[in-house]
Amino acid sequence: MSSTVLDPTGELRPDTRERVPRPESLNGLTVGLLDISKARGNIFLDRIEERLDGLGVKVKRFIKPTFAKPAPVDLRHEIAASCDAVIEALAD
Amino acid sequence: MDRGGVRGDRYLMAGALWHSVEMSQPSDSIQRPPLPDGLVAVVKEDCPTCVLIVPVLADLAERSSITVITQDNPAFPSIDEWVVHDDDLALSWHHDIITVPTLLEVVDGVPTRRIEGWSREEWQSFTGIDDLGPDIADWRPGCGSLSVDPNRTDELAVRFSGSTLTSRRVEIAALEDEWEAMWDRGWSDGLPVVPPTEARVLRMLEGTSRDPDEMVAVAPPDLVECTVEKVAVNAVMAGCRPEYLPVVLAAVEAACTEEFNMHGLLATTMPSGPILIVNGPIRREIDMNSGINVLGPGNRANSTIGRALQLVIRNVGGGKPGGIDRATHGGPAKLGLCFPEDEEGSPWESLAESRGFSADISTVTLFPGQGPRILVDQISRSPESLTKHLAAGLMGNVSPRLALMFETVLVLGPEHMSRYHDAGWTRERFLDALTAELTIDADTIIRGAGGIEEGMPEFLAGETLAKFPPGGIHVVHAGSGAGLFSMTFGGWVSGGTGSVTVTKEITP
Numbered sequence: 001m002s003s004t005v006l007d008p009t010g011e012l013r014p015d016t017r018e019r020v021p022r023p024e025s026l027n028g029l030t031v032g033l034l035d036i037s038k039a040r041g042n043i044f045l046d047r048i049e050e051r052l053d054g055l056g057v058k059v060k061r062f063i064k065p066t067f068a069k070p071a072p073v074d075l076r077h078e079i080a081a082s083c084d085a086v087i088e089a090l091a092d
Numbered sequence: 093m094d095r096g097g098v099r100g101d102r103y104l105m106a107g108a109l110w111h112s113v114e115m116s117q118p119s120d121s122i123q124r125p126p127l128p129d130g131l132v133a134v135v136k137e138d139c140p141t142c143v144l145i146v147p148v149l150a151d152l153a154e155r156s157s158i159t160v161i162t163q164d165n166p167a168f169p170s171i172d173e174w175v176v177h178d179d180d181l182a183l184s185w186h187h188d189i190i191t192v193p194t195l196l197e198v199v200d201g202v203p204t205r206r207i208e209g210w211s212r213e214e215w216q217s218f219t220g221i222d223d224l225g226p227d228i229a230d231w232r233p234g235c236g237s238l239s240v241d242p243n244r245t246d247e248l249a250v251r252f253s254g255s256t257l258t259s260r261r262v263e264i265a266a267l268e269d270e271w272e273a274m275w276d277r278g279w280s281d282g283l284p285v286v287p288p289t290e291a292r293v294l295r296m297l298e299g300t301s302r303d304p305d306e307m308v309a310v311a312p313p314d315l316v317e318c319t320v321e322k323v324a325v326n327a328v329m330a331g332c333r334p335e336y337l338p339v340v341l342a343a344v345e346a347a348c349t350e351e352f353n354m355h356g357l358l359a360t361t362m363p364s365g366p367i368l369i370v371n372g373p374i375r376r377e378i379d380m381n382s383g384i385n386v387l388g389p390g391n392r393a394n395s396t397i398g399r400a401l402q403l404v405i406r407n408v409g410g411g412k413p414g415g416i417d418r419a420t421h422g423g424p425a426k427l428g429l430c431f432p433e434d435e436e437g438s439p440w441e442s443l444a445e446s447r448g449f450s451a452d453i454s455t456v457t458l459f460p461g462q463g464p465r466i467l468v469d470q471i472s473r474s475p476e477s478l479t480k481h482l483a484a485g486l487m488g489n490v491s492p493r494l495a496l497m498f499e500t501v502l503v504l505g506p507e508h509m510s511r512y513h514d515a516g517w518t519r520e521r522f523l524d525a526l527t528a529e530l531t532i533d534a535d536t537i538i539r540g541a542g543g544i545e546e547g548m549p550e551f552l553a554g555e556t557l558a559k560f561p562p563g564g565i566h567v568v569h570a571g572s573g574a575g576l577f578s579m580t581f582g583g584w585v586s587g588g589t590g591s592v593t594v595t596k597e598i599t600p
Contacts, residue, residue: 002266006259006288008279008325008407010316066589068356092361 126201299334
């Protein structure tokens, strides 16, 4: 005999959001560099910035208030509104 | 839910005494099948009192008008048009028949008055008819109604109340193993889970007065609105008994607060999770263990309440190891870690009292922490010596090179507590002395000091640092009476940038 149980989950699959297609070139684009506030993430991003500068790419720097919490919605919006691509750095 | 957790109790009580109850119109929205108007008696053959009053029922049918509703044998008390068989017990269930015989006056399908058991005087007064049952005893108590038989209530609850549950039904095929099926769906933390059938979930919901559709919290990481029903489903799976549900509900509320930051605690690479500490009368009411092996296995409430919270985060919130949970090693707090304080054996105020709750209130405190670690001291006889040694042990929490960032729970064992009790130390004196011992010359732990690159930033050189932030030592008394040990839980990032310890009152 079959049995019936109740679904213990939230019963929602989070809406899958399509990523913006990966740019073929960084020419003329603005790239955001997001430091999550973990030790030495800035060292890594400084180097990335140097490399991007060398390619003539415009760079904007951002920093999360704490690596322990998700980025505030305002910060996410600012990055999305002002950048064409973002590099989020984690270092440990 | 108007079907409280008292049905079994009512069954045991039924028949002890007959009594008259003035009925009010039901105000809830449950669709009740109407009873026939007029005089109605509910009986079952398997009740000596019902058998005794068969002549009275026949007499009433002849001299007045009565409908007899029989619960078991459709031919009892006779095969007549005034006898109705309540074969699925729907009439008895929906009209709250507790005892048989019950005599009802019904208007517009709804009982307006009722008496239970047999009393000639009461039945004559109720019906206005004299000389009822002149040849039988004056009174007899009734028996329990089949609709409140503990062996049937689960099935009846599902049949008549199951529609109040809104969770998606998942059918498991006859040839499927239930445990394997639930594992395959990703609902388990790796241990077996109890299948959350409708009957079990309804029984779990009897543990709270809250409605199944009431929202408890928004569960991270997927930010799903989590209802009492969803908590009950996961509490069933974790192995909880219904009386634990209020603790689980309070724990879910506490975990999902902004301050506790369950999302961050789940996602961190550190091995931390919510550690649940229960205070107040409910510890004893649900038979929690605060003594021998308090942080280990063996007690159902200790073992399942924390697990239920974690299953809510996993299943409702969607937080799973390898997904949002990025723990490098993980630890027991991620499976579920819950224990009560031994308040009765402690000379000091409890953890909850120290956090502003009175002793007669039940609470659950959530601390963001790791697995426990022992602090051995079998030699110290003075409180001063023991305090220095405990402090030395606490210096190692998380890392001996890091200070001010992490709090701790210190579980004093009874034999260590007796050192302070015997010397007349109060909680305040202990904490002052311990805090004084937990200061560090920053020069010894700044980066590079002693040839170790990890440590506090160089700008703190010359400072004196506290190991723990102010209020960051949470003292609890628990453990067995043998063993000169205490235990410490290391913390996770404390305060606004991480997680703040949260205490919630447990309500019915």
